[in-house]
Amino acid sequence: MTxxxxxxxxxxxxxxVVRILPFGLSRVVAPSFLGFAVINxxxxxxxxLLLTLFRSGLGLPLWxxxxxxxxxxxxxxxxxNRALNFRSHAPVGRQAVxxxxxxxxxxxxxxxxxxxxxxxxxxxxxxxxxxxGACEGVFMYSVMRWVVFVKREDPVSA
Numbered sequence: 233m234t235x236x237x238x239x240x241x242x243x244x245x246x247x248x249v250v251r252i253l254p255f256g257l258s259r260v261v262a263p264s265f266l267g268f269a270v271i272n273x274x275x276x277x278x279x280x281l282l283l284t285l286f287r288s289g290l291g292l293p294l295w296x297x298x299x300x301x302x303x304x305x306x307x308x309x310x311x312x313n314r315a316l317n318f319r320s321h322a323p324v325g326r327q328a329v330x331x332x333x334x335x336x337x338x339x340x341x342x343x344x345x346x347x348x349x350x351x352x353x354x355x356x357x358x359x360x361x362x363x364x365g366a367c368e369g370v371f372m373y374s375v376m377r378w379v380v381f382v383k384r385e386d387p388v389s390a
Contacts, residue, residue: 242267242316267317268373272309276365279305283361294357298343306335309372318381327380334375342368 246263253261282301286292292300310331314320320327347364351357 239316239319243319246270246317262377264317264377265373268313268376269369271312271317272369272372275305275309275312276369278308279365280358280361283357287357294351295344295348298347298361299339302339302343313376314381318376320381322381330380331376334372334380338368338371338375342371 243263246267250261250263250266251258279301282304283297286297286300287294290297310328314324314327342364343361345364346367347357347360350360350363355363
């Protein structure tokens with residue numbers, strides 16, 4: 233379980249950084265977007281490290297190496313974003329189901345579609361994964377912010 237004070241400090245740091253962004257970006261960049269970028273930048277690094285280990289180290293087929301590294305990194309992303317970035321206290325079951333659906337869509341469209349497709353066209357697999365990662369980042373942030381971790385009104389107080 234993540235320490236609440238650490239989660240509060242993480243959120244506070246993201247908000248402080250967003251407030252000082254230049255060129256008016258502070259008006260359009262949400263602190264949760266910065267938190268997502270930090271967390272998912274780290275988990276994307278984990279994904280690439282695992283991809284390299286599974287593909288180049290263990291010699292697994294590309295589709296399997298991508299699938300395994302993706303599943304492990306996205307599991308880590310869910311836990312960290314829930315605890316640190318969106319600081320959700322809602323029941324995890326519904327969120328996990330929504331997240332799993334988003335991950336399956338993301339996997340099919342961006343990892344298999346874009347990542348493997350570019351690789352099949354001759355683009356080096358790390359570069360293919362990075363391009364696919366940029367596409368999936370936009371999609372996954374949107375889903376996490378407005379679907380998975382959306383703050384619901386309490387029907388008793390509404």
